[in-house]
Amino acid sequence: MARFNTRAAKAQPTSRVTSTGRVLRTFEGGRGRERDARSELFLLAVSHFVSQQTFYETGAVRDDRFTNLVRELAVSDPSWTAGLLGWLRGEGNLRTASLVGAAEYVKARLDAGATDGPSNRQVVACVLQRPDEPGELLAYWTAVHGRNVPKPVKRGIADAVRRLYSGKSLLKYDTASKGYRFGDILNLVHGSPDAAKPWQGELFQYALDRRHHPDDAVPPASNRVLAAHRELMALPVEDRRAVVTSEGGAERLAAAGMTWEALAGWLQGPMDKAAWEAVIPSMSAMALVRNLRNFDEVGVSDKVAAQVAARISDPAEVARSRQFPFRYLAAYQHAPSLRWSYPLEQALGHSLANVPALPGRTLVLVDRSGSMFYSRLSDRSELNRADAAAVFGTALALRAAQADLVEFGTTSRRLTFGKGESVLKILGRFGDLGGTDTTSAVRAHYRGQDRVLIVTDEQYAFSHHGDPTQQIPAHVPVYTWNLAGYRVGHGPSGTANRHTFGGLSDAGFRMVPLLEAARDTKWPWAA
Numbered sequence: 001m002a003r004f005n006t007r008a009a010k011a012q013p014t015s016r017v018t019s020t021g022r023v024l025r026t027f028e029g030g031r032g033r034e035r036d037a038r039s040e041l042f043l044l045a046v047s048h049f050v051s052q053q054t055f056y057e058t059g060a061v062r063d064d065r066f067t068n069l070v071r072e073l074a075v076s077d078p079s080w081t082a083g084l085l086g087w088l089r090g091e092g093n094l095r096t097a098s099l100v101g102a103a104e105y106v107k108a109r110l111d112a113g114a115t116d117g118p119s120n121r122q123v124v125a126c127v128l129q130r131p132d133e134p135g136e137l138l139a140y141w142t143a144v145h146g147r148n149v150p151k152p153v154k155r156g157i158a159d160a161v162r163r164l165y166s167g168k169s170l171l172k173y174d175t176a177s178k179g180y181r182f183g184d185i186l187n188l189v190h191g192s193p194d195a196a197k198p199w200q201g202e203l204f205q206y207a208l209d210r211r212h213h214p215d216d217a218v219p220p221a222s223n224r225v226l227a228a229h230r231e232l233m234a235l236p237v238e239d240r241r242a243v244v245t246s247e248g249g250a251e252r253l254a255a256a257g258m259t260w261e262a263l264a265g266w267l268q269g270p271m272d273k274a275a276w277e278a279v280i281p282s283m284s285a286m287a288l289v290r291n292l293r294n295f296d297e298v299g300v301s302d303k304v305a306a307q308v309a310a311r312i313s314d315p316a317e318v319a320r321s322r323q324f325p326f327r328y329l330a331a332y333q334h335a336p337s338l339r340w341s342y343p344l345e346q347a348l349g350h351s352l353a354n355v356p357a358l359p360g361r362t363l364v365l366v367d368r369s370g371s372m373f374y375s376r377l378s379d380r381s382e383l384n385r386a387d388a389a390a391v392f393g394t395a396l397a398l399r400a401a402q403a404d405l406v407e408f409g410t411t412s413r414r415l416t417f418g419k420g421e422s423v424l425k426i427l428g429r430f431g432d433l434g435g436t437d438t439t440s441a442v443r444a445h446y447r448g449q450d451r452v453l454i455v456t457d458e459q460y461a462f463s464h465h466g467d468p469t470q471q472i473p474a475h476v477p478v479y480t481w482n483l484a485g486y487r488v489g490h491g492p493s494g495t496a497n498r499h500t501f502g503g504l505s506d507a508g509f510r511m512v513p514l515l516e517a518a519r520d521t522k523w524p525w526a527a
Helices: 037-045 059-076 078-089 095-112 120-127 133-145 151-164 167-173 182-189 200-212 224-233 237-245 249-255 260-267 273-282 285-290 292-298 302-312 315-321 325-334 338-351 370-374 385-399 423-427 438-445 507-516
Strands: 019-025 031-035 361-367 402-408 412-415 451-456 478-482 498-502
Touching: 031 037, 037 059, 037 078, 037 498, 059 078, 059 095, 078 095, 078 120, 095 120, 095 133, 095 151, 120 133, 120 151, 133 151, 133 182, 151 182, 167 200, 167 224, 182 200, 224 249, 237 249, 237 260, 237 273, 249 273, 260 273, 273 292, 273 302, 285 292, 285 302, 285 315, 285 325, 292 302, 292 325, 302 315, 302 338, 315 338, 325 338, 325 385, 325 423, 338 423, 361 385, 361 438, 370 385, 385 402, 385 423, 385 451, 402 438, 412 438, 438 451, 451 507, 498 507
Parallel strands: 361 402, 361 451, 451 478, 478 498
Antiparallel strands: 019 031, 402 412
16 A cells, blocks of 8 residues: 555645754743744845844844844855845845845955855945935945945946936935935946946036036036926026916926925925925825825815825836835825725735735734834834734735634734725734733634744744644644744744745745645745
8 A cells, every 4th residue: 555655645845944953042932943044144134124123132233143144145155145135125125234235245255355156246236226325335335344445346336327327316316415426426436327328428427517516517408307407496486386386387397307305495385285286296106105194284186186096006006116015004094084095905905916815724823912013114114013914914814715813912812804804904903912922822723724824023932832833733834924033933944834934025925825836935036
């Protein structure tokens, strides 16, 4: 009789976040598992806003752990580390962590004299995706490593400058508030124009002139955006509001690269209804989301509000904006008018496009302990990891064929919801449940479900029953979604139906159906 070679037999899939087998303690005293260096860096990187405090680590300690891991792996595994940094700035959509990582990657390899793997120049260039980022990377380098900027950093920045600098980007980002202006950067890296962009030479010269001789700087007539902007700036102050209210005013502002941030200064007066309605057509979808309160305060018309609603809820606009799902939750919580509720609900749904519709029965456990509430996700957000966990857990439960949605802390409770119900409405049912007893929550709510997914920071407290994953039969997959990136995990991962993902976007959920189809998963940039 065949014991193994049966029709039901299938390969055991593996995932990339891997435990070493060494047992350590979580911050709460539970028996946790150490992860290998690549896994630790990945989970930290995808949840890391530089200098941001967390419940268990100060911003400085967290930053040091991040830079030390990057420096170690830049030398020992340069191809993997370069892939992580490029993906982190791209699909991962984490700007500062990728810039810091690229700088530390180069520093470590130069210090070690390493020449294998991707070039330092390539790594620097690939993380610079927005026109203000060359200045950001230079400011970090000189603040941390001194004013001696090595050639690979200069050359990588020069490559990015040719790709990123335009008339519009100069107007938006080359401002007096910046320590490194476009002209400073061009001087430092000896930036030369792209041969395929014949207009760029004049633009670079203008950037240099406005930095060093601002009173005499004249924008090139060949650049229509700069020429239109100069024409607007030459108007007497008393005539400027008439442009805003005139027919074609919105088109004229857009043609001149006038941003909503700059418009109030140009008008030298308040942003009233007319001003907002004139600049709204040229605003990005995410800028619209950030300004919903302002639109309500000045009373933009229903017609304009409908245009805003259509833009912010458009699936293509949501994908293009590359915003984390919790950004829409923040907008929903702070927008005073109910007219934005449904568009934001739609936008949140589109931002969770990667959440799979899992078959069978799924147990979803959402960590609502104190450590998840303590720290904001970033300095610019009022939301915390508990909010992000609730968003992901709710979306997963709503998409699943049959799901038990449970919040846990010191205690735990099952949340009721109906199919097709609003994610944002369900979020209002979550609470703050104190400490972290993940193991008891699993024991209380596992009733033979086909899989278990835990959204958590993994810092469970001691339990004489063992770690949370030990409570589930070995043949049942357990997926841990880590939202904090601490060093120690609450259970093993990488083999035997025990898998850990991480991050603040929904991208990692794509791995669940792959693993359940008995397919090994790769790092996201190698998929």
